[in-house]
Each structure stands twice: as structure tokens, then as C-alpha cells.
Amino acid sequence: xxxxxxxxxxxxxxxxxxxxxxxxxxxxxxxxxxxxxxxxxxxxxxxxxxxxxxxxxxxxxxxxxxxxxxxxxxxxxxxxxxxxxxxxxxxxxxxxxxxxxxxxxxxxxxxxxxxxxxxxxxxxxxxxxxxxxxxxxxxxxxxxxxxxxxxxxxxxxxxxxxxxxxxxxxxxxxxxxxxxxxxxxxxxxxxxxxxxxxxxxxxxxxxxxxxxxxxxxxxxxxxxxxxxxxxxxxxxxxxxxxxxxxxxxxxxxxxxxxxxxxxxxxxxxxxxxxxxxxxxxxxxxxxxxxxxxxxxxxxxxxxxxxxxxxxxxxxxxxxxxxxxxxxxxxxxxxxxxxxxxxxxxxxxxxxxxxxxxxxxxxxxxxxxxxxxxxxxxxxxxxxxxxxxxxxxxxxxxxxxxxxxxxxxxxxxxxxxxxxxxxxxxxxxxxxxxxxxxxxxxxxxxxxxxxxxxxxxxxxxxxxxxxxxxxxxxxxxxxxxxxxxxxxxxxxxxxxxxxxxxxxxxxxxxxxxxxxxxxxxxxxxxxxxxxxxxxxxxxxxxxxxxxxxxxxxxxxxxxxxxxxxxxxxxxxxxxxxxxxxxxxxxxxxxx
Ligand code: FES
Ligand code: MG
Numbered sequence: 279x280x281x282x283x284x285x286x287x288x289x290x291x292x293x294x295x296x297x298x299x300x301x302x303x304x305x306x307x308x309x310x311x312x313x314x315x316x317x318x319x320x321x322x323x324x325x326x327x328x329x330x331x332x333x334x335x336x337x338x339x340x341x342x343x344x345x346x347x348x349x350x351x352x353x354x355x356x357x358x359x360x361x362x363x364x365x366x367x368x369x370x371x372x373x374x375x376x377x378x379x380x381x382x383x384x385x386x387x388x389x390x391x392x393x394x395x396x397x398x399x400x401x402x403x404x405x406x407x408x409x410x411x412x413x414x415x416x417x418x419x420x421x422x423x424x425x426x427x428x429x430x431x432x433x434x435x436x437x438x439x440x441x442x443x444x445x446x447x448x449x450x451x452x453x454x455x456x457x458x459x460x461x462x463x464x465x466x467x468x469x470x471x472x473x474x475x476x477x478x479x480x481x482x483x484x485x486x487x488x489x490x491x492x493x494x495x496x497x498x499x500x501x502x503x504x505x506x507x508x509x510x511x512x513x514x515x516x517x518x519x520x521x522x523x524x525x526x527x528x529x530x531x532x533x534x535x536x537x538x539x540x541x542x543x544x545x546x547x548x549x550x551x552x553x554x555x556x557x558x559x560x561x562x563x564x565x566x567x568x569x570x571x572x573x574x575x576x577x578x579x580x581x582x583x584x585x586x587x588x589x590x591x592x593x594x595x596x597x598x599x600x601x602x603x604x605x606x607x608x609x610x611x612x613x614x615x616x617x618x619x620x621x622x623x624x625x626x627x628x629x630x631x632x633x634x635x636x637x638x639x640x641x642x643x644x645x646x647x648x649x650x651x652x653x654x655x656x657x658x659x660x661x662x663x664x665x666x667x668x669x670x671x672x673x674x675x676x677x678x679x680x681x682x683x684x685x686x687x688x689x690x691x692x693x694x695x696x697x698x699x700x701x702x703x704x705x706x707x708x709x710x711x712x713x714x715x716x717x718x719x720x721x722x723x724x725x726x727x728x729x730x731x732x733x734x735x736x737x738x739x740x741x742x743x744x745x746x747x748x749x750x751x752x753x754x755x756x757x758x759x760x761x762x763x764x765x766x767x768x769x770x771x772x773x774x775x776x777x778x779x780x781x782x783x784x785x786x787x788x789x790x791x792x793x794x795x796x797x798x799x800x801x802x803x804x805x806x807x808x809x810x811x812x813x814x815x816x817x818x819x820x821x822x823x824x825x826x827x828x829x830x831x832x833x834x835x836x837x838x839x840x841x842x843x844x845x846x847x848x849x850x851x852x853x854x855x856x857x858x859x860x861x862x863x864x865x866x867x868x
Contacts, residue, residue, distance in 0.1 A: 331409045341429050360666055451468045590655055700797070700798055707743040726762075765850075
């Protein structure tokens, strides 16, 4: 427990302010109307917000509507008062054109809610991909005591005795459909088998990744990220989370005490060991910038690349969420990493203890699912950071490079990690869907496929489209993956070894706008480079021509928010935040 002197609660400014009796009366009158008593509101009890992300529009997080009851009971038990309020919905699979747009919108809305209302602390109900970073970003900006509660993954999916993982099965089913092995009905049935209960994606997609990292950052009770949504343990930890936030308010334990540079470096290491999503660098950069912690994209390679893959979850491995929890979840992984000096053990966490105290000696309960450090699934399984004459920064998840891909593209005896071939370029996802199976597009097994116009400005919010499947005619010949490079994102549930999050994007003046189908491209994974083999003079000439033609074209905004976000959003390598928002830090204290 942290030892801090008793202090005046922030909510007193609303409910117990003798200097402004007029406003105090008005505040009291309306919150009394909600059903609270004057005695409660003037009791000096901490007022705890429950930032509710569950709704009918957000099935992944919907179970939080149930869990919130247990959170309230925990808050009450510890002597607090609970006030639940909605967060702007973010459903990864339901939002058009992309849920990427909503992370920053939910962030903005939540900052206003927790700053502007009488709250002393807040429970962040995390889950589906962007809900976790959106809520952590807001908590970082406001800097009120905050604790995250994951909704937990769905139960394992099954089809004909095999585990079917959410998202991951879609990529497989698409290939089966393209190869004529299943029809439309079979496609839907196979995909739906992966989602047997309430909760978020049961694979190591962005949701499991970001909730694991919230725990690894110290923002969630230890051992709680991986508990499946329907398990009774999930109800219990909801109650514990409610109890704990009240104590955190008394201790004044804030996000800025927890979200230090060391905590982010721990999260990078854990991300490699769990086989986490390529969305993690974007979201961690965003959280770090809002809390004012130093973190660069290169930290992912420096601190994460050499870390082995220990967690055997789809898409990099075979198991799913229930197995991950039973095998020990995040603490078992952290304990393995700690034994090899890869974790900053002294960082503080929400339970008032350090990461080292929480995780030391936590055993692995099933070594098929979480491997001991000495027997990893993949050595050096972290991301590599690439650059070259097409972009300043991009990432690649090396843990998903499969044997077929390695043999086809990375087995030149003279130069084993390099590949050279002609580019085929798509301008946005619609162009790709329209032309991918057309033989006139000219894709062969030697092609590098490019996706541009898919970044935060080009496709507002940045689309998860860089992991493109090869044309059906190549899949039938046994080519299941081509090198893909682009300025968009990729779903965490995809096993594609794409080069993505390329920054700056074509729509922001990046050189990806200059590449043409037929140009030869060289990717060298040892050197960490991707270069188009076109002279600087030719590229300069193309840039002049593009500028004369009015610049890189992208679809018009469809909503006010699309237009507003496009005007201020940053690039993926620096978190794609609303640039300027990071100047507002720790605002609850000012
Ligand atoms: Fe919500 Fe995967 S779609 S967690
Ligand atoms: Mg996603």
C-alpha cells in the first residue's frame, strides 16, 4: 500500500463547497434527484465513476453491463459511491468505415466526462480492441485514480473438434471460400463457430493483446486480464476492482504513478512474449504521449525484438483464451520474463504493490499453452522496425512468418533475409477488393503487394487492410501469402507477416504515393529496409507530377468527425493521436 496523507476529495468542490453555496445547491439538488441522500453526498465518501463501454452496439463489451453490478457492490463495500455513465461505443467489427476513427472520439468524450463531473476515481471497463487504449488514454490525460477491468475473452470456439479462433478463422475461411472448398453458408457457419459466448475475441488479437498489456502496464489487477467473460472469477474480480479503486482514491494512486517509461518497456517485452498485435505500438505510443512518458517506435525493436514467443495462442500458435487463463495468464508470462531480467520489477501497479511482488514465482499451469522461457515457440519473436525510401517507419510481426513464406521469400542462400520483386499497388481497400482476383492485375508468386491510402488520413482512422490475401488463382496453386506492405493497419487476429503502419502515409505526403505497379522493390529484413529500386531523380519527378495533379487523392469525409479528425490526427508511428491533445496533461490536478 502506498502511504500518502489524507486529502480533500475532488468531489467536494461540487457537493461541499461553502464558498459557492449557489452552485453547491444546484449540484446537490440534481444528484439527490438520482436517488442519493444528502448524507451520502456529504459523507466524504469517494465518488467513483464506472466508465461503461458495454451496450447493444458493442457486443464484445456488453457483459460489462452485468459486471458493473459487481463493481458497484465492491465500491459500496469499500465505502465509496458508484456513478455509472456511458462511453461512446466502439465495436471493432461493427463500425463503418472503421473503428479506428472512434478511439480518439471516445478518448475526447471520456476526458470531458471524468474531468467535468464530480468524480474522485474511475473504473475503466475495457475489452474490444480500441476500448482499452481509448480509456487508458483518457485516464492518462485526466490523471485521476483509475483502474481497468477487462470484460474478458469469449469461451473457446470449436468446429469439428478443432479450436476456431475469432478473426483468425475468417482469414482461413476466406482462403477456403476462394479455393472453392466451402460455400457461403459454410463460410458463415465456420466463422460463427468461433464466437460461442459473450466476451471479446478469444484469439491473441488486439483485444487480448491490449488487455494483457493493460495488466502488464500495472493498470489492472494482477491475473485478471485473461479471465474469460462468462467465468465466475470474472464476477469476483469485478467486485475486487470496485473495492480497490476506493482505496486507490484514499492513497491518491494515479495513472502517472504507474504509467512510467519502465512500465511501457515492460509492456513491449510482454507483447513479444504473448505474440501481441501490431496495433499495440500505435496504442502504447498514444497512451505514453498522453501521460508524458518517453517512448519511441524504435523501443519496440531495441527492447522487444529479441524476446521469445512463449504464449501458444492463435494466430501465432494453436490455443485460445480459456487455455491462456488456465495456463496462468499474464503473471505466469511476466514471471518467466522476470527470471531473465527482462522486466522492471519495481514499477507500481494498481493494487499498490510492484510488478515484481505481484508476479514473482507465479507458475505456468500448462506448458503447452505458456512455454517456459527456455523452450519458446519462436526465438526473437518481437517486431522489427523498417524504413527506406518509401516510408520513415513501419513494423513487421516476425513471429507469424510461417515456413512456406520463409522458404519462398527469405531463403536466398546469398542473402537469406532479403527478397526482390515487382510491386502491385492498390489505392485503398475498395481498389483491392475490386481487382485482386482479376488476372489483368498481374500478380504472381514474386509480387510484393502494396496498400496505400489506408492510413489515419487516407482512410479516416486507418483501416485494417494491409494483410491482403493473394488472388484466388494463386491460392489454388498453393501460394497462401504474399509480402504485403502498406500505410494501414492489420487485424491482430491475422497471421500475415505484413509490413504495416507505414508512416508517413501516402495521404500525408509519404513516398508510398510515388510507387507504381511494376516498380521493383527490395525488402531486407536483416537490414530493416524496404526500398523501391527507382532513382531519387525519378522519385522527385513523380512527386512534382503528383503535386501538380493536386496530390494523393482519397475519398471525401462522410461525417463531421471524419473531417475534423483528418485535420489534426498524427501518423501511426507516433500513436495517431489528436495532435495537440498531448499538451493537456494531469488536468485533474490543475
Ligand atoms: Fe471486439 Fe475482436 S471484435 S474484440
Ligand atoms: Mg482489429
